[in-house]
Amino acid sequence: MDTIRLENLGFNYGDGWIFRHLSLTVPAGDFAAVIGANGVGKSTLLRMVARILAPTEGKVFLYGTEVSHFRDWGRLGYVPQNPARRQRSFPISVEEVVQLGRWDGRGLFHRFDRQDREAVEATLARFELRDLRHRKVGELSGGQQQRVFLARAMVNDPELLLLDEPATGIDADAKEALYRMLADLNGRGKTIVMVSHDLEMAARYAKTAICLDDGGLCFFGPIREGLHHRHKHGYFFGGSRMG
Amino acid sequence: MEIFWLDFMQRAWLAGFFMAVLCPVIGCFLVLRHQSMIGDGLGHIAFAGVAGGALLGFQPVLSAAAATVLGALLIEKVRAKMRDYSDLILALFFYAGMGLAVVFTSLNRGGGVSLSSVLFGSLMTISTLDLYIVGALGLFVIAFVALLYRPLQYLAFDEVSARVAGLPTVSLNLWLSVLTALTVALSMRIVGILLVAAMMVVPVACSLLVARSFSGTLLGAVCFGLFSVAAGMFLSYYANLAPGGTIVLTGVACFLLCLALRLARGAR
Numbered sequence: 001m002d003t004i005r006l007e008n009l010g011f012n013y014g015d016g017w018i019f020r021h022l023s024l025t026v027p028a029g030d031f032a033a034v035i036g037a038n039g040v041g042k043s044t045l046l047r048m049v050a051r052i053l054a055p056t057e058g059k060v061f062l063y064g065t066e067v068s069h070f071r072d073w074g075r076l077g078y079v080p081q082n083p084a085r086r087q088r089s090f091p092i093s094v095e096e097v098v099q100l101g102r103w104d105g106r107g108l109f110h111r112f113d114r115q116d117r118e119a120v121e122a123t124l125a126r127f128e129l130r131d132l133r134h135r136k137v138g139e140l141s142g143g144q145q146q147r148v149f150l151a152r153a154m155v156n157d158p159e160l161l162l163l164d165e166p167a168t169g170i171d172a173d174a175k176e177a178l179y180r181m182l183a184d185l186n187g188r189g190k191t192i193v194m195v196s197h198d199l200e201m202a203a204r205y206a207k208t209a210i211c212l213d214d215g216g217l218c219f220f221g222p223i224r225e226g227l228h229h230r231h232k233h234g235y236f237f238g239g240s241r242m243g
Numbered sequence: 244m245e246i247f248w249l250d251f252m253q254r255a256w257l258a259g260f261f262m263a264v265l266c267p268v269i270g271c272f273l274v275l276r277h278q279s280m281i282g283d284g285l286g287h288i289a290f291a292g293v294a295g296g297a298l299l300g301f302q303p304v305l306s307a308a309a310a311t312v313l314g315a316l317l318i319e320k321v322r323a324k325m326r327d328y329s330d331l332i333l334a335l336f337f338y339a340g341m342g343l344a345v346v347f348t349s350l351n352r353g354g355g356v357s358l359s360s361v362l363f364g365s366l367m368t369i370s371t372l373d374l375y376i377v378g379a380l381g382l383f384v385i386a387f388v389a390l391l392y393r394p395l396q397y398l399a400f401d402e403v404s405a406r407v408a409g410l411p412t413v414s415l416n417l418w419l420s421v422l423t424a425l426t427v428a429l430s431m432r433i434v435g436i437l438l439v440a441a442m443m444v445v446p447v448a449c450s451l452l453v454a455r456s457f458s459g460t461l462l463g464a465v466c467f468g469l470f471s472v473a474a475g476m477f478l479s480y481y482a483n484l485a486p487g488g489t490i491v492l493t494g495v496a497c498f499l500l501c502l503a504l505r506l507a508r509g510a511r
Contacts, residue, residue: 050407073409080404090275092400093456100397104408108394108415136455152404 002064003028003160003191004049009058011044018044019216022058026193026208028159031186033202033223034195036212042195043081045212046164049193050078062160074105077153079146079163088138094148095133098123101155119155127151127181143174150181161185163194167201179205203227246480255366255486258377259476262434262442263468265381267450268388269423270443271461274451275399277329281318282440284333285427288314288340289436292428294347308428314340315424319416364433366476366486373433380429384422391415396457438487442468445494452501467497 002025010020018041026032034042047053048060051067060067063075101123102116124130127147132140137148146166153161163182167175175198183205186192193210196202202209202223209226211219219226246252266282273281289307296306314336321332364373388395397405398415406412423443430439450463475490482489 052403052406071409073407076407078404078407080401089451090400091451091454091457091460092396096396096457097400100393100400100404101408103393103397103405103410106409108391108410110393112393134455 001028002026003030003062004193005061005064006045006049007059007061009045009048009060010056011041011048011053012056017056019212020057022217024210024217024220026191028191029186029189030208031183031192031206032194032208032210033206034193034210034212035197035199035202035226036218040212040214042212043164045210046162046193046195050076050162072105074156075159077101077104077156077158077161079149079153079161079166081164081168090138092137093134094129094137094140095120095124097137097148098129098151098155101152104156104158119157123151123155127154141174142170143177146170146174146178147181150178154185158190160191160193163192165195165197167196167198175201246477251367251369252480254369254371254374256476258369258374258434259366259472259486259490260469261374261377261381262430262438263446263472264465265377265384265426265430266439266442267446267464267468268461269384269419269426270447271450271464272388272395272399272419273423274444274447275460278333279444280330280333280337281315281423282427282443283436284318284337284340285311285315285424286431286436286440287337287344289428289431291340291343291347294344294351298347298351304428304432307432308425310340311424311428312421315420316417319420323413323416364431364435366434366438366490369433376429377433380426384426387418387422395419400457435487437491441491441494442471445491445498446471449494449498449501452498452505467494471497 004026006022006024009022011018022045034045036042044053048055049062049067051060051070054068062070063072065072098120099112099116102112102119103110124133127150129144129148129151132144132148137145140148150163150166153163161182166182167178170178179201182192182194186207192206194202194206196206206223208221209219209223210217211226247256270282273279289311292307292310293303295301295310296303299306318332318336322329325332394405394410394415397408397410398412398419402412426443427436427439446464446467447460449467450460454460454463471490471494475493476486478484478493479486479489
């Protein structure tokens with residue numbers, strides 16, 4: 001079954017098209033990396049899938065439903081570019097951040113019950129956050145913070161995980177651990193779509209490349225073929241001009 | 244201890260404690276969204292509402308409430324479009340409010356309502372009706388926050404993810420704006436704009452220095468608010484000082500003490 005379907009998608013911030021005529025389908029169980037140089041619209045694409053931005057033209061479908069009519073947000077987990085880095089002093093504990101994830105798709109008046117408490121406990125244990133539960137998120141290392149946001153996205157056990165540059169600002173070991181964790185989740189059947197600057201890591205762990213350049217979608221397919229395509233055509237890939 | 248038995252003091256204590264809970268509870272969400280000055284700014288807009296109401300012959304509290312609610316909604320609408328300029332947007336609206344107030348006042352050659360009686364109330368002159376108004380407002384705000392605590396927390400911490408989670412972030416923001424506006428408009432006549440605006444910010448600032456979680460910050464802010472009101476009322480009564488100002492200064496002293504303790508702890 002198709003998880004995400006993009007039909008003739010285009011986005012314009014008002015001063016020119018970021019991309020146009022972008023169509024592709026991400027099947028269930030895929031691990032897709034959205035790659036390309038800075039400014040080609042990688043995060044913009046992900047934000048349109050998450051309904052944060054509305055497309056200028058074209059349509060986004062989630063599980064067959066046009067995204068503006070999609071209501072089943074519990075099926076989707078979203079990891080933004082690290083919010084704790086933007087608000088380092090924000091007074092919120094690790095446990096509170098993970099608890100917030102239980103509101104995904106449940107509406108305003110959801111009451112936090114025993115089931116929610118059990119899900120939060122299990123997620124804290126799974127992501128090795130139990131010892132950090134009372135720590136302020138802004139005081140953790142970049143890698144630990146990213147684990148907290150991944151835990152928040154996963155606390156509902158969603159089918160689809162969207163991640164916006166999850167490895168930015170974290171050290172090499174934490175990055176490796178994060179990608180391994182994502183590969184493990186993908187192995188358990190989760191569909192993952194991730195914006196990434198790290199071509200090496202994406203090539204090692206992702207299955208599919210969604211590659212954007214100044215002209216829009218320049219490659220969509222198995223990531224190893226994408227690497228071959230890169231060498232052949234020499235387009236921007238992973239933040240630098242490759243030859 | 245006549246401070247507890249005198250009729251007007253009993254009303255002052257009750258109103259003070261209502262404000263000590265109501266203002267930090269709503270202020271917590273404002274301060275964490277970098278809107279600390281909104282209470283003060285809405286006071287300026289209320290000023291325009293009072294002056295405009297006096298000019299057109301409307302009841303001043305109603306015209307102040309209408310102006311602040313309208314102003315708060317407009318601020319929120321513009322903020323949603325220009326998120327990087329939150330402080331600039333607040334400043335523009337506040338100066339526009341002050342400008343309108345001055346123009347309306349100059350146009351109102353017949354005199355009319357005393358602006359100071361509407362804008363600068365005092366804890367010591369509270370009537371039983373005022374107490375009911377503050378009490379009802381306080382209960383409404385606390386019920387709103389209790390019912391929507393986590394969605395509001397989500398909104399304050401990470402508005403984008405809250406939207407992806409399917410929460411109606413636009414409506415939540417508008418409701419928070421309306422409640423802030425009503426708190427300012429209805430309370431300022433009773434306890435004074437200084438106390439309302441400061442109590443939305445100062446106890447939260449104290450709590451931010453000691454709390455490690457969101458719930459801790461909220462509870463801490465209410466505790467600092469209650470302490471500031473209690474200590475400030477005692478001081479103002481026995482030293483014959485203005486109660487609103489004394490309560491605010493007590494809160495600021497708490498903040499400085501917490502800051503000193505934190506710096507001392509960090510130095511060790």
